Structures are given as structure tokens and as C-alpha cells.
Amino acid sequence: MNQQIDDLRNQAVASLKTIASSDELNSWRVRYLGKKSSLMAVLKGLGELPAEERRAVGGQANQLKKELEALLKEKEEALAAVSNLSTGGTDVDITLPGRPANLGKLHPMTLVLHELGEIFASMGFEIVEGPEVEWDYYNFEALNIPKEHPARDSMQTFWVDAPPGENGWEMLLRTHTSPMQIRVMEKQKPPLRIVVPGRVFRYEATDATHIPMFHQIEGLAIDKGITMADLKGTLYEFSRRFFGTDRRVRFRCDFFPFVEPGVEMAVECGVCKGEGCRLCGQSGWIEILGAGMVHPRVLEAGGIDPDVYSGFAFGMGVERIPLLRYGIDDIRLFYSSDLRFLRQF
Amino acid sequence: MKVPVSWLKEFIKVPFEVGDLAHRLTMAGTEVASISEIGSDWDGVCVGLVLAVDSHPNADRLRLVTVDSGSGTAEVVCGAPNVAPGQKICYARIGACLVDGHTGEPAVLKPARIRGVVSSGMVCSEKELGLSDEHEGILVLPESAPVGTPLRDYLGETVLDLEVTPNRPDMLSVTGVAREAGALMGKPARVVDPEFAGTGKAIESELAIDIEAPDLCPRYTASLIKGITISDSPEWLKRRLVNAGMRPINNVVDVTNYVMLEYGQPLHAFDFDKLSGARIIVRRAREGQVFVTLDGAERKLTGEMLMICDSKGEIAIAGVMGGANSEVVPDTTSILLESASFNPASIHYTSSKLGLSSAASQRFERGQSPFLTLPALNRATQLILEVAGGEAAQGVIDMAPGLNPRQPVLVSTARINSLLGTNYPEEEIIDALVLLGCSVKSCPASRELAVTPPEWRSDINLGADVVEEIARIKGYGDIPMTMLAKSIPHQSPSPMLSFKHRLREAMVGLGFQEILNWSMTNTGALSKALNQPELSVRPLYLKKPMTLDQECLRTSLRPGLFSALASNRRFEDSEIQLFELGTVYLPAGAGLPEEPQMVGGIIGSPQVKRHWSEETRPFDFYDLKGKVEALLAYLGVNPSFEPSEDSGLKPGSQAVVVVKHVPVGVIGEVDQQAGRAFEIDEPVYYFEIDITRLLPLTVGDRQYQPIPRYPAVVRDIALVMDNTVKHRQVEEIIAGFPLVVETRLFDIYTGKPVPAGKKSMAYRLTFQSRKKTLTDDAVDRVLEQILARLSSGLGAVLRR
Ligand SMILES: [Zn+2]
Numbered sequence A: 001m002n003q004q005i006d007d008l009r010n011q012a013v014a015s016l017k018t019i020a021s022s023d024e025l026n027s028w029r030v031r032y033l034g035k036k037s038s039l040m041a042v043l044k045g046l047g048e049l050p051a052e053e054r055r056a057v058g059g060q061a062n063q064l065k066k067e068l069e070a071l072l073k074e075k076e077e078a079l080a081a082v083s084n085l086s087t088g089g090t091d092v093d094i095t096l097p098g099r100p101a102n103l104g105k106l107h108p109m110t111l112v113l114h115e116l117g118e119i120f121a122s123m124g125f126e127i128v129e130g131p132e133v134e135w136d137y138y139n140f141e142a143l144n145i146p147k148e149h150p151a152r153d154s155m156q157t158f159w160v161d162a163p164p165g166e167n168g169w170e171m172l173l174r175t176h177t178s179p180m181q182i183r184v185m186e187k188q189k190p191p192l193r194i195v196v197p198g199r200v201f202r203y204e205a206t207d208a209t210h211i212p213m214f215h216q217i218e219g220l221a222i223d224k225g226i227t228m229a230d231l232k233g234t235l236y237e238f239s240r241r242f243f244g245t246d247r248r249v250r251f252r253c254d255f256f257p258f259v260e261p262g263v264e265m266a267v268e269c270g271v272c273k274g275e276g277c278r279l280c281g282q283s284g285w286i287e288i289l290g291a292g293m294v295h296p297r298v299l300e301a302g303g304i305d306p307d308v309y310s311g312f313a314f315g316m317g318v319e320r321i322p323l324l325r326y327g328i329d330d331i332r333l334f335y336s337s338d339l340r341f342l343r344q345f
Numbered sequence B: 001m002k003v004p005v006s007w008l009k010e011f012i013k014v015p016f017e018v019g020d021l022a023h024r025l026t027m028a029g030t031e032v033a034s035i036s037e038i039g040s041d042w043d044g045v046c047v048g049l050v051l052a053v054d055s056h057p058n059a060d061r062l063r064l065v066t067v068d069s070g071s072g073t074a075e076v077v078c079g080a081p082n083v084a085p086g087q088k089i090c091y092a093r094i095g096a097c098l099v100d101g102h103t104g105e106p107a108v109l110k111p112a113r114i115r116g117v118v119s120s121g122m123v124c125s126e127k128e129l130g131l132s133d134e135h136e137g138i139l140v141l142p143e144s145a146p147v148g149t150p151l152r153d154y155l156g157e158t159v160l161d162l163e164v165t166p167n168r169p170d171m172l173s174v175t176g177v178a179r180e181a182g183a184l185m186g187k188p189a190r191v192v193d194p195e196f197a198g199t200g201k202a203i204e205s206e207l208a209i210d211i212e213a214p215d216l217c218p219r220y221t222a223s224l225i226k227g228i229t230i231s232d233s234p235e236w237l238k239r240r241l242v243n244a245g246m247r248p249i250n251n252v253v254d255v256t257n258y259v260m261l262e263y264g265q266p267l268h269a270f271d272f273d274k275l276s277g278a279r280i281i282v283r284r285a286r287e288g289q290v291f292v293t294l295d296g297a298e299r300k301l302t303g304e305m306l307m308i309c310d311s312k313g314e315i316a317i318a319g320v321m322g323g324a325n326s327e328v329v330p331d332t333t334s335i336l337l338e339s340a341s342f343n344p345a346s347i348h349y350t351s352s353k354l355g356l357s358s359a360a361s362q363r364f365e366r367g368q369s370p371f372l373t374l375p376a377l378n379r380a381t382q383l384i385l386e387v388a389g390g391e392a393a394q395g396v397i398d399m400a401p402g403l404n405p406r407q408p409v410l411v412s413t414a415r416i417n418s419l420l421g422t423n424y425p426e427e428e429i430i431d432a433l434v435l436l437g438c439s440v441k442s443c444p445a446s447r448e449l450a451v452t453p454p455e456w457r458s459d460i461n462l463g464a465d466v467v468e469e470i471a472r473i474k475g476y477g478d479i480p481m482t483m484l485a486k487s488i489p490h491q492s493p494s495p496m497l498s499f500k501h502r503l504r505e506a507m508v509g510l511g512f513q514e515i516l517n518w519s520m521t522n523t524g525a526l527s528k529a530l531n532q533p534e535l536s537v538r539p540l541y542l543k544k545p546m547t548l549d550q551e552c553l554r555t556s557l558r559p560g561l562f563s564a565l566a567s568n569r570r571f572e573d574s575e576i577q578l579f580e581l582g583t584v585y586l587p588a589g590a591g592l593p594e595e596p597q598m599v600g601g602i603i604g605s606p607q608v609k610r611h612w613s614e615e616t617r618p619f620d621f622y623d624l625k626g627k628v629e630a631l632l633a634y635l636g637v638n639p640s641f642e643p644s645e646d647s648g649l650k651p652g653s654q655a656v657v658v659v660k661h662v663p664v665g666v667i668g669e670v671d672q673q674a675g676r677a678f679e680i681d682e683p684v685y686y687f688e689i690d691i692t693r694l695l696p697l698t699v700g701d702r703q704y705q706p707i708p709r710y711p712a713v714v715r716d717i718a719l720v721m722d723n724t725v726k727h728r729q730v731e732e733i734i735a736g737f738p739l740v741v742e743t744r745l746f747d748i749y750t751g752k753p754v755p756a757g758k759k760s761m762a763y764r765l766t767f768q769s770r771k772k773t774l775t776d777d778a779v780d781r782v783l784e785q786i787l788a789r790l791s792s793g794l795g796a797v798l799r800r
Helices: A001-015 A022-033 A038-048 A051-087 A108-122 A150-154 A179-187 A228-243 A298-302 A320-324 A331-335 B020-028 B151-155 B172-183 B235-242 B251-263 B345-355 B358-363 B372-386 B415-420 B426-435 B463-474 B493-508 B524-528 B558-569 B621-634 B674-676 B692-699 B727-735 B778-794
Strands: A134-135 A169-174 A194-201 A213-223 A251-254 A259-268 A285-294 A311-317 B002-004 B031-038 B044-058 B058-067 B072-077 B088-092 B098-101 B107-108 B112-114 B118-119 B157-163 B209-213 B219-226 B267-271 B277-286 B290-292 B297-299 B306-311 B314-319 B337-341 B397-399 B408-412 B438-441 B448-452 B576-583 B599-604 B638-645 B651-657 B660-670 B684-690 B711-722 B740-749 B758-767
Touching: A001 A022, A001 A038, A001 A051, A022 A051, A038 A285, A108 A194, A108 A213, A108 A228, A108 A320, A134 B118, A150 A331, A150 B345, A169 B408, A179 A194, A179 A213, A179 A298, A228 A251, A228 A259, A228 A285, A228 B415, A251 B020, A251 B463, A259 A311, A285 A298, A285 B372, A298 B463, A311 A320, B002 B172, B002 B235, B002 B314, B020 B157, B020 B172, B020 B599, B044 B151, B058 B118, B151 B277, B151 B306, B157 B235, B172 B251, B172 B267, B172 B345, B172 B463, B209 B219, B209 B397, B219 B277, B219 B372, B235 B251, B251 B267, B251 B358, B251 B372, B267 B372, B277 B337, B306 B345, B337 B372, B345 B358, B408 B463, B415 B426, B415 B463, B426 B438, B426 B448, B426 B463, B493 B576, B493 B621, B524 B558, B558 B576, B558 B599, B558 B674, B558 B684, B599 B621, B599 B692, B621 B651, B621 B660, B621 B684, B651 B684, B660 B674, B684 B692, B711 B740, B711 B778, B727 B758, B727 B778, B758 B778
Parallel strands: B209 B277
Antiparallel strands: A134 A169, A194 A213, A213 A311, A251 A259, A259 A285, A285 A311, B002 B157, B031 B157, B044 B058, B044 B088, B058 B072, B098 B107, B112 B118, B219 B337, B219 B397, B267 B337, B277 B306, B290 B297, B306 B314, B408 B448, B438 B448, B576 B599, B599 B684, B638 B651, B651 B660, B660 B684, B711 B758, B740 B758
16 A cells, blocks of 8 residues: 555656646646545545554555645646746736826925934924014014124025014014024923924025025023033934934034024034045035024023023024935925925935 | 234244144134135245346337346346336246236246247236236335245245134234134233324324214224325235235225224224314214215215214214215325224114125124224324324324223133033133133132123123133033933923824825925915915015015915926926925914915826826816815814815816815815916816814814624615706715715716716615614615605605
8 A cells, every 4th residue: 555655656746747738737637636536546445444554544645645736836836937938928017017106205304304303302302383474573682683783694684574563573584493492481481492493584595505495493402400511412412313323523612692602513524524525615524503502691581590590502404404415416406396306305 | 804824923922833723713613714825836936136127129018137036047028017127026937837917827837939039937927926916017025025035935825714703803803813812722812002102293282073972982092193105005014915805005094904904993094184173073974964985986874874074074984984075095194093983783784774894894893892992093003104104193082981991790610610511620710711811800709700801802791701711712522411411391292293294194195295385475476376366365575575576475385386286297297296285474463474384285187198007087176186085084084075266276166175164275176277377288186275274173083983893784776866966965865864874976877868967876875783783674764764865855766
């Protein structure tokens, strides 16, 4: 009996090797695995055998059945592959384009603002938004930029043609997101930690590096005992997460009327790694943001006692970041609505 | 501010490396934008002596010049009219690199035969050395110039170009930069108080000064010099001015500019003989008066502008520009020298109002220190005597109605350290401040330091200012880095942010590309997009727009989206689906405008077959409606669509989107005329939703519904009814019956065998109970009632 199964196996395996078409394979299947095959006959006849022999033969026969079924499947696949190549067959051409399914994309500014917001949110900063049309009081006076201050010259302003407000305030398009510092201080007592993303406006002629409307993100932290070391640490941590841990960071003194001391943060140029190149103006550094300890007069304007509380603030232009990151040479592209540009992000 | 390093070295007596200094200045707040080396490319040029000048044998205009170059003589052909024997000149030998006088490009000097005579080198003009555009004559050096010295060593200069922040008027002066540099290098600069010898009559007997507007003029000082000779300035003075970026004019004007650059104190010289009444009056202008400034322009004055006047009238716009009527001219012999302080805001007002920004006004509007007026006056008087001769009146006039002694700033070491996050001992803090020129007194009782800032620093007034000074001197890099240690403040995040985030993601998932458009637009664009000849909402206009197409703030997202579709259609023949989520600006009485957040979307059909396997169908109203329904379902609201009359959308092909009885937006086909106005010549569909209005309608809407435990039973019915019957009428009737959980329209058919004027609408009704398994009988009973109601209410007949 054992010998019979063995012979059957050798025969089936040998004849399978010669098969080259699916018709032949079908005959093979009928012959070795079909209802009338010798293997089936063996399996059917098991009942008549004594119990001990039944177990031995049954095991062997079932094992052979499994083996032949596996060989059959393997051969079928091999033949199918050949048939596809030679005849084109009736299978799908997996290289033809699929039916179009559209996914849009988010604007690169949305992506960057979201990324920035997430980083600061994870450091405990709450994201808030504020009005884009503002009073000059919030945009300038309360931020320690009185009328006729030369610092206003660097923030050329779009004034709105509207009568002054109740307090004699003039309406304008905010030139930075900093007015929200005052609005938040007015509404909320310290401790506070916020970031403010949003559109800002400058009266500037448009060219490849200037546009009259762009985005900023502003940050503010006020509490008892906040130090300039906290400012540095927070912004350094931001830089590590956003630009990567391999980029060095530089803090230098700079002037913004609403902070004192004033700080400018630069990160090592990503192109030349600090060696100096055209992108960074040979300095090796890319200026990223302005910051500083909140000016006591600004705290006072927000109704916070500068002898009790201190804080830091920072603000950065957002368009710069995708410009640098993707090597975009014309800032106007962001607002061109050109799909050939926008689809790249 | 351009600072020649040789000038700095007059005040910094220790050697320093320029690159190192530039780095220190930059880190301490004054960025050195560039370091330029004048003369670094002067190879082969040296000081020469003209030994002889002979005529050229073949050309009247040319001369043969014999030059002693220190290492021999050379014969050079020269065309300059001013060359003369005995002059010290700049001699370039063959092989030197110069700027070509004709092309302006750098070129290597080659041996040349000019009209038959060989020229071994060249006598240079300023242009050829790259010093200026002057090329009429050669550059003549002072007699003291040592023959044979490389010109680079004699005339070369290193110039720092500083970007001075508005808080540091002192950095707009060489002495100020020297003092800053000295403090940063730990070696204070030395600036000696200048003096002059007045040998004439006492100045008070010659001149009187009235300050009628002391609020705008805290200090006015003046000196008087008679018998001067106006001429060109000496070479060294001209050279300094040119290297610092100023144009030499004459010796007197040049000295005022020189001292302004040196001290940061603007000065003005009046022709004394042109003044009436030997009197200077400082007062406000008369409103509307016209005044001719020394550039010849007529300036219309306002009553807030400060003027310098004599007994007859105005002679200068204080701090901004002098008048033509008192200008120093070649035959001037007596001058009144003014060195004054003016109110910074007043000067800024005048200069911006007149559009007249000068080196003087830039210094005044930053609040130059009123303590510098006198040293600058002394220095200028002394220099004028030196370069223009004459005799100075004895003494000066010094009127100082608004000059207050510097008040010390009180700040404790503890406060300084607690703001910086440092642990500097008091001695280190005092040392740093002393380096900066502050005088510091320690008050042990109050544990405070009394810091009196130096006279040249008008920007140190508060404790925070002192803190910054310490940080600057110590270096920002010296301050440690720590993370915020306190607990995170209470937060109440606005639901709008996450709502916008979800909305954007849904729009992207629905195939829309996000765009961002300008907030500014124009009346014409709004009017065209909304199809409103007269805008129903008047936008906010800008007082002075940058361009006329950005004259007002958008009240609608439509113009931006329409233009974007049109401009992309030029190259995109597939479907275009765009959206913007942004602010529109709606005027709201006397206050700030309302700034609702809107989402707008537009779709344009594919223009070509999209896929090889099937025909491409153009979009219609229902394509966009389906997207809007999906969007709103994603946001958790169930809208209804009501008839609307939006002027910008096609009549009969538009709807108001209503959520909980509140209209939140519109949807429809863009009116053809509106589309054409944006060069859209295909049917496009547009929707907009006011999400500021939508958000409160969504909050708190979600609650879990148990998944039904009993099976649903479906029944398909086809109803024949009048064409005028609306789907919603059918839907509302069916919805009134129990057990119906869903009504889905799946087919509409007109034509045979449906009679004319009628249509067949096929619905699949789903019945389900939360309490039990429904029997066919129970469902059929309800269905019969529904059919009866549809028949009686709408005349609908079941189609067999
Ligand atoms: Zn670089």
C-alpha cells in the first residue's frame, strides 16, 4: 500500500513537469486529484482497512493530496504569468492608469502655520487669533511705538478710510500680529502663554521678495519670574524641533520698541552649514525671528504690573520658512493661486 | 552709516582687528552689513611726483608727463588739463588694475602707443581708481604725500557699513561707534572735548537768539565766524566725506557734515550777512506758508513745523533743511553756525509731511543727545577756522530751556539677574556699565544701583534699558538657556481653530486645492463677481492703496476664486476645484469691521476625456451640491437647500444653504455674465459658507446613537406625479410616518410610458424598529398609508 502511494506521487510529480498549457494541467488535475483518481480511490477505500493500517495509509494519502494541490496551484500561477506575457491575456494591464480620484492639497502656508502652531502648542502655548483690521492704538501706541516714532517707518501702514473710533483711534490693517499681545493681556490675567498666527499688511511695492500681505506668528509668555534665559531656551527648543537638532542657533541684540532687551534669533544656514553662501549673504546665518523681554510700558498698557510680572515675546515672518525650505525664489507665488506651484506641496 | 576705520582709530587707541570688531558690533545690536576695502584692488599704483610736463609732438590736447615714481622715472601720455609740475599724483605702472575711463569696467593697464608716443603707465583720475565718477582731471594729492608709497597705504580705507536701529542715534556718529566699540572690546574710546579760540567780539554783542517754541527746541547753541574764505575742502576732509558716503560741497558745508558724522550732531551754517536783525528766532511756521529750501524746491508749511527765522522771516526748516535765502555761497564771508536740539517727533512729522528726509533729520528724529550740541559746535568752529580761515567771535550762545540733567536709573542687581536668568555679581555689573560710560553709585540701603547713563546715550532711561546694556556687554550668548518652569497656564482654546482644521481637511478630501488670495481687492472686481452694478455691501477702502486693483478689503471670496479658476484654466484641461478659507471684512458702524471666516469653493468641469474606460461628464449643480452635503455631514450638520436670489449666481440654478433655520451660505451655478467678466467661458459652480455663523450650529450636536439591533426592511416604489412636484415634498410626507428610517431617491424617469407633464420618481424606503423585528405585514401596512397620503397630497400614483 505504502509503495502504491509513493509510486503515485512520483508519477504525478514527473508528469506535472512536462505540462505547458492549462488544458493539460486540467487533465492532470482530473487524473491525479479528480473524483475518479487513484488517490481518491485510496481515500475512499480507507474505511475498509483495519484501524491501525487506516491511520497510517490515511495520513500518507492526505499528505500527498495536500502536496499535489499545492503543486497544482504553483503550476497554475506559473502558467498564468507566462500567458500574460505571451498573449496579453484577459487579465488587467496593471500599468494602465486608474480611474482618477482627486485629493486636493493644503496651501503651503497652511501647512507651515499648522506645523509651527503644533510645536508651540506642545510647549503649552495656546493658539489664538485676532482682528486683521485694527486700531492704531493696539498696533502702535500700546506697543510703545508712539506717533512720529522712527520705528514706524519700517512698518509702512495701510490706513483704512474710516472715521476715527470713539477714543480717537485710527483704523489700519495690522502691520504685525503683536497687537494681540495687548488684547490678550487686557482679557486674561497672567500667567499666560499664547501664539498668534495670522495675516499682516505692509505698504510695500510688490516684487520677488516683497508683498503687501504676508503671515506672521507671534508668541507671548507672561508670568512671575520669566527670564531671558527662558526666552532663549524656548526658542532654541523650537528651532531644534522645527529646523532639526543639527542647526546651531545664534542670539544677538536687536531693537524692537515693544521689547527690552531685544533679541534676534538666527539659525545656521542650511545650505552652507555656516560657511557663508549667497543665500545667507555670506554670513552663515539666517535671521528667523525677532524677540525680547516684554517692555515694561507694554505690560502697563496691558494692565499688568511690570514690577510683579515679566515675560517674553517673539514674532516671525512665516513665508520665509517655505521660501528657504523649498528654495522658492519668488514670494509672490504663494498668492498666485497657480496650481503648478501649489500642487508641489 | 558708513564708518571709515581710519576715522574710528582717531578715538580707539588700541589695535584691533576689523572683522572681530564687526562681529562684536553685530552681536551687540548694530549689524555690520558689509566691510568694504577701498583700494584693495590698487595693485601697481603709487604716489608719484610730476617732474615735468611737455607738449605732445602730435596732439594739442595731450601732454607728456615725466613722473618720479620713487623707483625711477617714467614718461606718461596724459590728457588731463590740470596736470602740472610739482604735483603729487597717483601713478599707475604697466600691469596695474584700473577702471577703464570709457567702459567703467576694471581693466589691466597695458603698454600703449598714444599718437606715436609710448606711454609707460598712467596718471590716474578718481574714476580710474574707482573713487568717484570724476574723470575730467587727475587726482592731485596733498604735497605731503610720500613719493613711491603704494597708494593703497596712503589713500586706502576700510569702511564699515552699519545698520543702525532707531533707538541708537549715537551710532550715527564716528565717536558713538568708537565708544560702543571700545566698550565691547573692554578698552574705552578716548574722545577729547574740542575747543576753539574766539578772538573777535563777544558773540552776545553780535547776535541774539529767541526760542519761542521751547517745547520743540530744548537747546540752541551758535557760534559766529567772520572773514572766512569759501573754497574746496582739503583733500583729507573730502576723502573722509566721500568714504563716509557724502558729497563734498565747499569747506564750510563740508565741515558741518564732517562734524555731524563725527558727533552725530547735525549743524547748519547760515550766511550771517544775509540775516536780518542779527537775530535768530525759533518758532512754529505759519500755516500754509510757502518756503524755498536750498535745493530750490518750494515747501508748503503747516503750523506744526518748527522754523528757524530771522527778524524778517523764515531762514530754515529746523532740523530738516536750510533755506535758499540764507545759504552759504562762494562769496560768503561770515557765517553763523547752528548746533541745536529739536523735538524728535516734531522733526519726524515735518520730514515725513514734506517727504524730505535728510542726514540731519534722521539724527534728530531718533533723539540725538542734547548734550552733544556744544562739543559739536566747538569742534566745527575750530575746524572751520582751520580750513576756511577767519576769526571767531568770543564764546558761544547756549540757550537750553529744555536741557535737564541726566537722572540716574535705579535698578537692583537682583532685578537685573532675575530678568536675565543669570547670577552676575554686582561688581561685574558695575564694571560693564562703567565700560559703557555710565557712572554707577551703589546705594546699600535700598540695595539698588543708581546708574547715570553717559551724555551721548539718550536711549537708557529705564531699568529694562540697563538690563539690556548688561546683556549686550556680557554677550547674549553668555545667558543660559532654560525652559519655562512654571505650570502651563489655563487654556480655553477657540473651537474655531479645530473647526477650520477639520473643514480644510474635508475640502482637500473632496478634491479641492486650497488657495490663498489677497485680502485687498477692488470695487470693479467685487461688482463683477457679485453681478452688482451698485455693491450691496460697501467695502472698507484704504486711504492710500498701493495699486488701484487693491483699493479696498474684500467683502467676498468670489473675485479671488473666479480669477484663480480662470488663470489656471489656461493650462489645465482637467477639472479644477479650488477653495479658500479666509476672512472677509464687513464694515460695522463706527467700530472695527466684522471679520467672518468664510469658506468658498469653485469647480470647473474637465475639458477633455478623463479616462480611457469611460466617457467624461461635465459637472452640474448636483456635483457641487453633493460635495457641500458631504462637507456639512462631515462637520456634523444637516443642511436644507432653499430657493435663493443671489445676483452672482444663475437664476433657477442656485440655493441658500440653511442649517437649523439659519442661512449660512449659497450654492449655485455662476451667472454667465459674472463668469465672463473673469474670462471664464464654461459653466462653473460656486459655493460659500460663513463658518463663523456655522460653527455655533454644530457645537454640541453629536451624540452617540445605538446601532439598531433589529434588521431593516426595504421597499422600492416608483411614483408617477406632476413634473412640478419637488423631491422634498415627497420626502417630507414619507418622513412623517413611523418606522421609516431612510428615504433614498434612486431614479427619475420621464418619457414613455410616463405621460407627458409627469415624471416617475423611484424611492427606496428603509423601515426599521428599535424594538422588534418588523414583519412584512407591518411594513406593508405603513407603506399603504404612505402611498395613500402621497396620492391624496401630491397626486402621486404607484407605477406598476
Ligand atoms: Zn549660507
